[in-house]
Amino acid sequence: MSNFFTPDDPLDEIIKKTFPDKKIEKTEHILTGWTNIVIEVTTDKGAYFFRFPRNQFWSKMIVKDATVCNFVDGKTSFYTPQMKLYYDDKKRPFSVHQKIEGYTLGDRIYHLSHTAITGVAYDIAKFIKELSSIDLSKAPEKVKYPLSDFLHELDYEHYDKHIDKDHEYIKKTEMDRLVHGDLNLGNILLDENDKVIGVIDFCFAGTGNPNMDVARIISRPAPKEFEEAFLAQFSDTEEIERMKTAWNHIDAGYADHIRAHFPEINLNQL
Numbered sequence: 168m169s170n171f172f173t174p175d176d177p178l179d180e181i182i183k184k185t186f187p188d189k190k191i192e193k194t195e196h197i198l199t200g201w202t203n204i205v206i207e208v209t210t211d212k213g214a215y216f217f218r219f220p221r222n223q224f225w226s227k228m229i230v231k232d233a234t235v236c237n238f239v240d241g242k243t244s245f246y247t248p249q250m251k252l253y254y255d256d257k258k259r260p261f262s263v264h265q266k267i268e269g270y271t272l273g274d275r276i277y278h279l280s281h282t283a284i285t286g287v288a289y290d291i292a293k294f295i296k297e298l299s300s301i302d303l304s305k306a307p308e309k310v311k312y313p314l315s316d317f318l319h320e321l322d323y324e325h326y327d328k329h330i331d332k333d334h335e336y337i338k339k340t341e342m343d344r345l346v347h348g349d350l351n352l353g354n355i356l357l358d359e360n361d362k363v364i365g366v367i368d369f370c371f372a373g374t375g376n377p378n379m380d381v382a383r384i385i386s387r388p389a390p391k392e393f394e395e396a397f398l399a400q401f402s403d404t405e406e407i408e409r410m411k412t413a414w415n416h417i418d419a420g421y422a423d424h425i426r427a428h429f430p431e432i433n434l435n436q437l
Contacts, residue, residue, distance in 0.1 A: 170226045170259045172204055172219035174431075181255050182208055182217055185263060198433040199353065201425060202370055203229065207266065214266035216248075219259075221429065224324045226260055228317075228370050233262050234309040235369040239345075243297040245290075246356070246365030267365045273352035275361060276389055283361040288396035290363035291355060291384060299344040299377040306345075314348050314375030315341050318417060326420035333413035337379070340406065346375040350383045378403055382410035386418065 172178070183191060189210040197205040202225045203218040220226040229252070236250040248264035255261065272287065279287065303311060315338040322329055347354070348371025356365040381401055385394050401407060425432050 169223070170257075171222050172259060172261070173221075174204060176219070178204065178206060178217075178219060181219075181261070182206065184255075185217075185253055186210060186215075188212075198431065201421065201432060215263055216266060217261060217263050219261045222324075224320070225370070229260055229262050231309045231312060231372070232368070232370040234307050235372040236264070238306055238310050239298070239301065239369065239372075242301050243294060243366075245294050245297075245363060247369070248367055267356055267367065269356035269358050269364050271353050272355040272357055272363075275357055276352055276393060279361055279390075279393070281392070284390070284393045285396050287355075287357070287361065287363055288393060289400070291350075291397060292381075292400040294363070294366060295347075295350070295377050295380045298347060298380075301345050303343070303345060303374070310345070310373070311343075312373040313341060314346055314371065314373045314379060317348065317371060317373055321417070322420060325424040327423065328420065330413070330416045330420060333416050336409060337375075337413060340376050340378070340410075341374070342376045343374050344377055346372065346377055346380050348372045348375065348379070348383075350380040351387055352384070352389065376406075376410075378407050379410050379414075382407045383414055386411045386414035 179194060182194065189212050191208060191210055193209040195207045197207060203220050206217045208215045208217055218229060220229045233250040233252040236248050239247050240249055246267050248267065250262050250264045252260060252262050315334065318337060319334050322334065347366065347369060349368060354366060354368045355363060356367065358364045378401070384397060398404065398407070422434055425434060
């Protein structure tokens with residue numbers, strides 16, 4: 168019996184069973200979710216995101232995602248999801264969290280004023296520094312799963328061409344500090360005034376080098392003005408550039424997997 172979900176599963180029925188005390192007003196599939204089938208559910212008591220893992224690997228990682236989110240909650244200056252983990256009748260894990268109202272940085276990045284770009288760059292750097300400063304002495308073991316181990320497992324589970332030189336570099340530069348692991352523009356939320364208010368999707372999170380988060384931000388297309396304002400707050404430019412190359416290789420490998428197995432997913436963010 169599989170422990171993951173497919174679009175053929177009765178997801179609407181699972182959602183209804185999860186929310187017996189809420190009236191479901193609308194459901195919308197989010198077609199940019201690489202790792203999970205993501206459904207935004209609007210109810211009479213607010214909006215929520217359901218995440219149903221697409222394969223066995225992501226079923227294991229969604230449990231880690233919930234653990235990290237709940238550990239991080241309240242420990243930075245920014246909102247993070249309060250994640251609830253559920254299991255369906257077949258004992259498959261899926262997660263639910265209330266929607267944080269706002270816009271993704273990916274949707275807004277090319278429409279920001281100079282002042283907003285500077286502010287967003289500062290806030291992201293602040294989040295990285297706050298996250299990496301969290302005391303891990305009492306953290307659950309899942310929170311301390313090394314990012315290097317996660318990326319290596321991701322590669323060998325999904326890629327046809329392995330990127331061992333990147334893995335060696337990431338492992339060599341690793342630190343015992345908490346990192347988001349997938350701090351791309353789609354996982355950073357802005358309010359109506361273009362201020363950073365929150366960060367979502369901690370599926371990749373674990374211990375590692377904070378510069379991996381810095382490099383992740385600039386590993387996908389963004390205005391040069393934003394990249395310059397952001398990188399001006401960090402000094403290890405050579406290390407960050409090498410890590411950016413690693414992220415480009417990681418994205419390329421997983422994009423090949425997505426195109427081969429999940430053609431319905433929107434890859435325009437690349």
